[in-house]
Amino acid sequence: MSTTSHSIVHHSLFEEQDQMPTQMGSFFPFPTNLTFPPLGCHQSSLKGFSSIASSSVAISQEDSTSNLTETLFSTTAQKSREDLTSSLGGAQFLSLHRSSVNPWAPGEVTDCFSSKRSGFDDHHLGISAMKMKKIKARRKVREPRFCFKTMSDVDVLDDGYKWRKYGQKVVKNTQNPRSYYRCTQDNCRVKKRVERLAEDPRMVITTYEGRHVHSPSNDPEDSQNPSQLGNFLW
DNA sequence: CGCGTTTGACCGGCGC
């Protein structure tokens, strides 16, 4: 793993408002030693993050309700969020409450990190609103997603799972290709996308989709003790 | 030989 530094801004999406930061520790074990992500990744597996100072994270979960609503929370607005923010080393934190099927449409997670904007928080409010029209129109149910941005020399971070590349695509208005990976484990349908920011090739955006139904391949102890999975997986 | 990557073709959703 490289020793490059990482920079982080958090973007998290929760189904329920009361799941937000005050309860985050219970299912979003951040980040003294950066024990994330909640999706798919083993708590101790993201070896590349040992030196992380910050990162970008976006989470989405499917919602059973049909109405589309969105609530944006500013980290500075509420004490508990301030506490969380400080624990994240000053990283910005944005939570969204949405009631919609398939809140994240293809590409929108990565759109979160477009550096066309100078900052993340207030710009996100406008962009989120603008995107809602598109989101409304998308009905296809998708797996929960988890997205984060890191500054790294390597494209594929070692998250403890074994991935097989099944496609690569150059997406419009970007210079760098997007790579598509699938978990090699049988019956595990977790996928991830990896791409570099066009505006800053040092930044790698990794998007996980789905939940692992097994423990990391390089951690034999966990595979012998499936009861521990609940602590690490969604 | 088995496994992973590459890459062009194909498919389906979406906007016009």
Place this chain on the structure above:
DNA sequence: GCGCCGGTCAAACGCG
């Protein structure tokens, strides 16, 4: 209906 675009498939290829 048509074209664009992102995502996936699968055959060919490379490597250990």
